[in-house]
Amino acid sequence: MHPEHAHTAAEAVVLATSLLRWIPLLPLIGFGIGVFAASTNRRSIVHITGPGSVLLAFVVSVIAVSRLWTLPAGGAVVDNVFTWISVGMLHLDMTFRVDALTSVMILIITGIGFLIHLYSLGYMHEDADEARFFSYLNLFVASMLVLVLADSLPVVFIGWEGVGVCSYLLIGFWYQDMANADAGRKAMITNRIGDAAFLIGMFILVWAMHDLGAASLRFEDLNRMAPQLGAAAPHLVTAVCLLLLIGATGKSAQIPLYVWLPDAMAGPTPVSALIHAATMVTAGVYMIARLSPLYVLSPAALDVVATIGAVTALFAATMALVQNDLKKILAYSTISQIGYMVLGVGVGSFSGGVFHLMTHACFKALLFLGAGSVMHAMSGELDIHKMGNLKAKLPTTRWTFLVGCLAIAGVPPLAAFFSKDMILEAAFASGHVVLWFIGLTAAGMTAFYMFRAYFLAFEGESRVDHHTEHHLHESPPPMTIPLMVLAVLSIVAGWVGLPHGILWGDAWGHYLAPVLASHEAHEIAGSTVLLLTLVTTGVALGGIFLAYSFYLKSPGTADRIAERFHGIYVLLWNKYWIDELYDRLFITPYVIVSKFFWKVVDAMLIDGVVNGVGVAVGKTSDVWRRLESGNVQHYAAAMLIGAVVTCGVYWWLA
C-alpha cells in the first residue's frame, strides 16, 4: 500500500446494489414512451408517464439515499451496470454511485424535477407538441441523473453532453420561430467550446494518471491519487483544473461563456426553471466540488475560480438591474447566483457552494415558475413595466413569488440567508477581502433588482392593458401546488446549514465533509461572523428598501437616476456590448475565415481537384473504353495472355 494512502482515511464502506440504475432508467423509459407518444396520436399518455417516471425516480432516489444513511460516514452505494470501455490499461465501467454529494443532487433533480413536471402539466396543456416536450424533459432528467450518479469523468461526460443536447432541444422547442432556433444554436455552440476544453482536460488527466500507473478516471482513484499527481506534475494539475473550469463556465454560464443563458429564456418557462436555473447550470459547480481534491492542489486555479465567480456575480447583477423582461432578470440573477456558488468553491468552501446550489435550486425554480405563472396569466407578456398590482388577481403567485424574492435576497431566516452567508464568510475568512466585498455588493444588487421586479409586477398601480386585464386569472392547481411546495422549501432549505454552535450546527458541512476536500481551515472569531452576518443582512435589507423607495414610494426616481447616469445606464442596458464584442472578436473573423475556406479552398481547390479528376478520367476513358468490345472471347483472350505471361515469368524466375 502506498504511504499516500494513509490520509485518505479508512476504506470507505461500499454497498453494492442494482437499484441505482433505475434512477436514470425510469426517466429514460419515460422518454421512450414520450417519443412513441409524440409520433402517434396518444399524447395524453405522457400526462402520466412524464411526471410519473420522475416521481418513481424520486422514490427510488429516496430509497437509495436512505440506504446510504444506514452506512457509516464516507460510505457509498454503488451499482456497476456494465463494462463500457476496456482497452489497454484503461478499464472503464458504467458505474453509478451515490455518496453524500450525489445524494443531495439526485434529490434536487428528481424532487424539483418532479414538481416542474407537475407544473408543466398545467403550463403546456394547450401545446400541440406536449408529448415531445415531456419526452425531452424526461431525457433531460435522465441525462442529468447520469451526470451526477457517474463515478468517473467519462460517464459524467455522457450526462454532460446529454443535458447539453436536451438544453438545445428545449430552448429551440418552438423552433418555428427563428429567434428560438438561434438561441438554441447559440447555447449549443457556446457549450461546445466549454465541452472541448473539458474533453482536453480529461485526456490530459488520463494521460497523467497513466504515467502514475493507474490509467483510470474514476473519482475514487482520482481523489486517491490526487496528492501524488500534485507532487508529480503540479503544473499539469493546474492546467487540467483550468481546462475543466472552462468546461464548467460553459455549462454553468460563467464569464466568459455566459452569453447563451439570457437567450435561453426563449424556451418554455418550465425548461428555464428546470434546466437553466435549478439543475443543468449547476453542473459546473457540482463538477468542481466533485473534483475538489484535485482543485485544492492548485491554489492558482482555485483563485481563478473564485475570481471568475465573484466577477460574474457582480457583472450579471449589474445587468439585471436594468432589465425589463421578467425572465431575463431571473436569467441574469441565475448567472449571478451561480457566480456565488463558483466563488464559494473557489475560496475553498465546497460545502458552501453546494449548499447555495441546493437552496438556489429551490428558490430559483420557485421564481421561474412564478414568472411562468405570471406569463400564463398575462398571455405571454413579460415586460414588468406592463404589469403592476397583479397581487389582486394572482394571490398565490404573488405570495410565493414574494417568498422567492425574500429568499434570494438573503433575508433571514430564509434559504439564501444561510447559504450566501456561508460563502461570503468563507471568502472573507480565506483572506479574499476584495472578493468578499464584490460579493457583498452583488448581494445588495440582488435584493434591489429582485424587489424592483416584484414591486413593478405585483404592487403599485396596474399598467396592464385592458385586453389582457380581462383575461387575468390565477393558474390552475397543477401550477400552484408546485409553487407552494417550493415556497415552503425556499423557507426551510437553509436550515440544514446553520452556523456553528446554533442548534444542530453545521450539519450540512459535516454531512458532506467525507466527500469534499478540506481546504485549510480559516478560523475566524464568532464576533466577526456575527458582524459579517449583520452587514450582509443590512445590505440585503438596504437593497429592498432602495427598490421600495424607487419604484413604489416615488415612481420616477429610477428614471431620473437613469438619466443622471446615462452612460452607465446605456452600458448596462446594452449588457456591456458583450454580445457585440464577441461578434466582432470571434464571430466575424470566423465567418471571414469560413468564407475563405468555402469559396476558395472548398469550391475552387477541392472541388476543382475532384471535378478535374473526374473530367480527366472521363477523357481518358473515352480512349480506353474502345478496348471494351463486349465480346467475351476478347476478354478470355486477354486473360489467357495474362496467364501465359504470369506462368512465363514464374518459370523464368524458378
Place this chain on the structure above:
Amino acid sequence: MNVPVENYLVLAALIFAIGCAGVLTRRNFIVILMSVELMLNAVNLTFVALSRQLVSMDGQMIVFFVMTVAAAEVAVGLAIFLAIYSQRRTVNADEISLLRW
C-alpha cells in the same frame, strides 16, 4: 498399372489448351460453354492425379466441388443463353456484346 503422374499432367495440360482454343475461337455460345467444361475437367484430372501422387484425399474432395460448381454454372449459363436467345435469336458470341461502350 503404374503410369507416372507427369503423363496425366501433360494430358491435362493438352486438354486444357484445347478447351482454351475452343473458348477463343468458336462462335457458338454453347460450344464455348462446352469448352469451358473441357478446361474444368482438365483441372479435375490434375487434381485427381496429384491426389494420388500426394496420397491425400483433398484433391478428390475438390473435384467433387468443382463438379457441383460446374453443374450450377451450366444450369445458369444455359438459362442465360435461353433468355438471350429468346430476345436476340442468336447463338453467336460475337453478336452478343451487350456489355460494351
Place this chain on the structure above:
Amino acid sequence: MIAFYFIALLTLASALLVVLHRNPIYSALGLVNTLFLIAVSFVMLDAELIAMLQVIVYAGAIVILFLFVIMLLNVESEVRSARISKIGTAGLAFVLLFAVELAVFALVRDPSGAQELPAGFGSTELLAETLFSKGMLSFELTSLLLLVAVVGAVVMARRKVES
C-alpha cells in the same frame, strides 16, 4: 502404360472433336466421350467414386442439358468464316504457348516418388470422411450455391420476352 497412351490419345481426339466440329451435336458427343474417358483415367488413378460421379453428373446430366438446349433451339452448324480473325490467330498462338508452358511445368517438377497407397485409398468412406470434416463448410456452401443456381436458372428461363 499402353492402356494409358491409348486412352490419352482417345481423350485428346474427342477433345479436339469438341472444338473442331462445326455441328454442336457432334461437339456435345465429343464432350461426353472426353468426359467418359477422363472418368476412365480417374479409375486408373484409384478414384472410383469420383469417376462414377463424373459419369453421372457430367455425362448423365450436364451434357444432356447441352444436347437438350441445342435441340430445343435447333442450333445449326456453325458457318466457318473464310478468314480467321487476327485475334483468333493470336489467341491460338498463345494457346499453343500455354500448352507448352503447362506441359513443361508438369515435366520439370521433380516427382516426389510414387508413395505406397494405403488400403482403401479413394474409397467412398475416405472421401466422405474428408468431405465432411475438412470440406464441411464448403459442402454446405455448395448446397447453397446449387439452390441459388436452380432458382436463378428457373427465373431466367421462365422470363417472358418483353415487347
Place this chain on the structure above:
Amino acid sequence: MDLLISFVLALVALLILLQLTVLLLWVERKGSALIQDRVGANRANLFGGLLPFNLGIVNTLMADPLKLFHKEDVIPKDADKFLHWLAPFIAVLPLFVTFAVVPFGDVLVIGDRVINLQAANVNVGLLFVLGMVSLGVYGVVIGGWASNSRYAFLGGVRGSAQMISYEIGMGLALVAVVLTYGTLDLQQIAREQGKLMWGVIPAWGVFYQPLALVLFFIAGIAESKRPPFDLPEAESELVAGFYTEYSGSKQSMFMMSDFIEVAIVAALVTTLFFGGWQVPYLQRDGFHFPGGFFVGVPSLVVTILQVVSFLVKLFIFCWLQILVRWTYPRMRYDQLMNLGWKRLLPIGLANVVVTAVLVLALEGFTIK
C-alpha cells in the same frame, strides 16, 4: 487362369442377359395375348406336325431375330448417317455393361479357388449402375435427332427430359438403400440381405425399404420407357417415337435395349430388395432355420440353389413388368412430369431423411 475365369463370368452374365432378352420377346407376345385373351404368336411352328409337342417357343426365338436381321436397313435421305448408325449401339452398350456388376450368385468354391459369381466386382457398383443408366439417354436422343424426322425428334426430346427426370427419383430410392446397408457394392448388399431381422425375417430390402422399392420400380419402368411411361415411343402419337426411322437390325437393337432394360430393372429389384441370390435361411453350409433347426447342404448345391433363386426372382419381376405394361394406359406428358417431380422426388427425399434419422437412431439395431 484369373483372366479365363473373368472371361467365363462375363460370358455367363452376357448369356443370361441375351437369353433373357430373347425369351422376353416371346413372353411379351404370348403374355399380351394371354392378357388380351387371344392365342398370340403361333405361326412359326416348324416341324409342328411331326413332333408330339409344340416347338413354338423355339421357333419364335429364332424366327423373330432372323426376320429382323434380314430386313433392309433404311437410312432416311437427310439423316445424319454416322449418328443414325451410332445411336443403337449407344443405346445397347451401356446396358450390357450394367449387368456386369449384378451378382448372380454368392461364391463358387472349386477346390482352393473361391470364385465370386459376378462379372465385375466394382466397389461403387450402385453408382456404376446409375452412371450407365444415365448414359442410356444418349441412344434415344441421338437416334431421335439423327433421323431428321419430326416424330423421331419429338420422341428424342421427350425421352431426354423423361429419363433425366426419373433418374433423380431412382437415385433417391437407391440412396435410401445404400443408407440402410451402408455399402455401394451390389454383392455386399446381397450378402447383407442374408442376415435375419429379429432372427426370423430375412433382412431383405423390401422389408427395410418398401417405399424405396415402389419408387425404384416406378422410376425403373420410366427409365426403360415402357408403358405406362412410353411417351418417347408412343405409337399412337409418334408412330414409334425416337426409332420411327429405324428398321432391320438397328431397330432390333433398340427393341433389344428395351428388353435388356426390363431385365436390368428386374435384376436390380431382385438384388436390392429381394435378397438377390439369397435363399431364405440358406447359409454356405446349409439351412439354418429359426429355432436352431439345421439342414446341411453341400457347397456346390448351395451355389446352384442360389443361382436358381436369383433367376427365378428375375423372371418374376420381368413378368411383373410385362403385366404392368399390358395393364395400365399411357400417361399424359404433363402427368408424367408431375409424377416424377412432384410425387416421386418429395417422397424420395422424405424417405432418405427418415432413413438417415433411423439409421442414426438405431445404429445398433440395423444389420450393420
